[in-house]
Amino acid sequence: MRLITSATLLALATMAASAASAQDISAGERSWNKCRACHQIGEGAKNLVGPQLNGLFGRHTGAVEGYSYSSANKGANITWDEAVFAEYIKDPKAKxxxxxxxxxxIKNDKEIADLTAFLKQFDKDGKKL
Incomplete structure (x- = not known):
């Protein structure tokens, strides 16, 4: 009986650790509040101070139609993926x-992962996947 209890406790601890490290879209949406003064996302999103972020992952820097990018951003030749975004959002001017x-x-890795999960919901047309 003790072996079953230990195994059960181990399984529960593993599940709790996995859940704690999983991406949290709701937390990512709250983190998005830091971005929304300059960016939009979702259906009908427009460029503001920064470009709209629909379909961010998989697109190249400087690629949003109608947005006036810096020459540094246009010439960066970066394709946005989770790793590149995480590095960029920690310190945009360094990247x-x-x-x-x-x-x-944003310095916190968990917050970055949550924000990434929120952003990844939106395809290039702003529709949730």
């Missing part, structure tokens, strides 16, 4: 020196 983005960054 792309000369970017127009004025943002101190």
């Amino acid at each position: 792309i020196p000369g970017t127009k983005m004025v943002f101190a960054g």
Whole structure:
């Protein structure tokens, strides 16, 4: 009986650890509040101070039609994926020196993962996947 109890406790602890490290879209949406002053996302999103972020992952820097990018951003030749975004959002000016983005960054890896999960919900047309 003790072996079953230990195994059960181990399984529960493993499940709890996995849930704690999983991406949380709701938390990512709350983190999105730091971005929304300059960016839009979703159906009908428009460029503001920064470009709209629909379909961000998989697109190249400087690719949003109608947005006036810095030459640094246009010339960065980066394709956005989770790793590149995580590095960028921690310190935008370090990743792309000369970017127009004025943002101190998000340093917390969990918050970045949650924000990434929120952003990844939206396809290039702003529809939730």
